[in-house]
Amino acid sequence: MQLLNWIFGTPANSSGSLAKDRMRTMLVHDRLELPAGRLEILQEELLAVVQRYFELDKETTQFDLQQYERRAALIANFRLLRSKC
Amino acid sequence: MSGRVIVITSGKGGVGKTTASANIGVALANTGASVALVDMDIGLRNLDILMGLENRVVYNLVDVVEERCKLRQALVKDKRMPTLSLLPAAQTRDKTAVNAEQMKKLCIELKNTFEFVIIDCPAGIESGFQNAIAGAEEAIVITTPEMSAVRDADRIIGLLEARKDEIEQYRLVINRIRPAMVKSSDMMSVDDVLEILSIKLLGVVPEDEEIIISTNKGEPVSGTDNTRSGLAFRNIARRLRGEDVPLMDLDAPNSTWISRLVKFFAPVARV
Ligand SMILES: Nc1ncnc2c1ncn2[C@@H]1O[C@H](COP(=O)(O)OP(=O)(O)OP(=O)(O)O)[C@@H](O)[C@H]1O
Ligand SMILES: [Mg+2]
Numbered sequence: 001m002q003l004l005n006w007i008f009g010t011p012a013n014s015s016g017s018l019a020k021d022r023m024r025t026m027l028v029h030d031r032l033e034l035p036a037g038r039l040e041i042l043q044e045e046l047l048a049v050v051q052r053y054f055e056l057d058k059e060t061t062q063f064d065l066q067q068y069e070r071r072a073a074l075i076a077n078f079r080l081l082r083s084k085c
Numbered sequence: 086m087s088g089r090v091i092v093i094t095s096g097k098g099g100v101g102k103t104t105a106s107a108n109i110g111v112a113l114a115n116t117g118a119s120v121a122l123v124d125m126d127i128g129l130r131n132l133d134i135l136m137g138l139e140n141r142v143v144y145n146l147v148d149v150v151e152e153r154c155k156l157r158q159a160l161v162k163d164k165r166m167p168t169l170s171l172l173p174a175a176q177t178r179d180k181t182a183v184n185a186e187q188m189k190k191l192c193i194e195l196k197n198t199f200e201f202v203i204i205d206c207p208a209g210i211e212s213g214f215q216n217a218i219a220g221a222e223e224a225i226v227i228t229t230p231e232m233s234a235v236r237d238a239d240r241i242i243g244l245l246e247a248r249k250d251e252i253e254q255y256r257l258v259i260n261r262i263r264p265a266m267v268k269s270s271d272m273m274s275v276d277d278v279l280e281i282l283s284i285k286l287l288g289v290v291p292e293d294e295e296i297i298i299s300t301n302k303g304e305p306v307s308g309t310d311n312t313r314s315g316l317a318f319r320n321i322a323r324r325l326r327g328e329d330v331p332l333m334d335l336d337a338p339n340s341t342w343i344s345r346l347v348k349f350f351a352p353v354a355r356v
Contacts, residue, residue, distance in 0.1 A: 014269070014270030014271060015270070015271045016266075016267070016270040016271050016272050016273050016274070016277070017270060017277075019231075019232050019273050019277075020273055020277045020280075020281065022232065023232055023235055023236070023273070023281050024281060026232075026236060027236065027239050027281060030236065030239060030240070031239070031243065067281075067283075069283045070242070070243075070246070070282075070283045
């Protein structure tokens, strides 16, 4: 497989695709003028709010900033186990 | 007449704004259009060199704005292309020598006479950039496929977006693409850059030693046949005029039978 990648190109960890991934994250932060670490604080606060209402599976909780055209979208995914009320 | 005022800008320095201005200007003039090339990089005059007109500069843009001469007197006519004129920048002044209002007025005067007014913008996002875009209705954003250049292009696009009322359209030119490096995935591809920036593509220019040679001669590559970068700039000029020109095949010249064979099998092998 390594040999095939070497011959035919586009391995997923090439420097070109690494640059693309880094660019994506960087530009989402640039466009929102989002300081480093701010997103992590938001995540903790969101998690605390949801946990007031639900027991959840913390392991599978996901936060993601994605790009749609030139706008960013915050995608949060909580796996709920049961309601707390 | 009301011509089109198009500013060529980038954010990051040294990515090819002046090269693109000269080549697009020459290519447009060769299609028969009348073109004014305006050097707004005040204090760092370059466009006259690329055009081979440095010995014919008498007055400059700042002289016009400060009314030391008429616009007509400052325009340097290119003898090789009678429909092309250059309005040189001042070399001994700085970016504060012209303000946005003066630039708007100048652009209105220029587009009364010329079908295309191409403005070569200084690097950066400060006053020099703001003044250079002041009279423009269209922008061409230049980047190379490198991270720092793309990041700065994104910043410029954000600033252009915020001025939608004045800048009606802006498109991207990706300069200095190296097909071999894209192929080996060691350079972001055209599609990668477009996806990241979400902007319309105007053209792609390959890395080409001929550009350095042509600068030495003062004859932009788009004016001569047989160079790949020249063809790329001529295609850009045709697209600016509304023609639907497909992107050129970047790996055509070294397309040996082996590379064709690899291309043929590559999609199968990747599955
Ligand atoms: N496609 C290309 N292939 C090879 N060399 C290139 C290419 N495009 C530009 N260059 C070279 O890159 C250098 C910078 O180009 P240029 O002066 O046009 O950039 P610029 O964006 O105007 O720079 P500045 O921000 O300083 O005004 C020049 O030496 C030029 O010859
Ligand atoms: Mg320049």
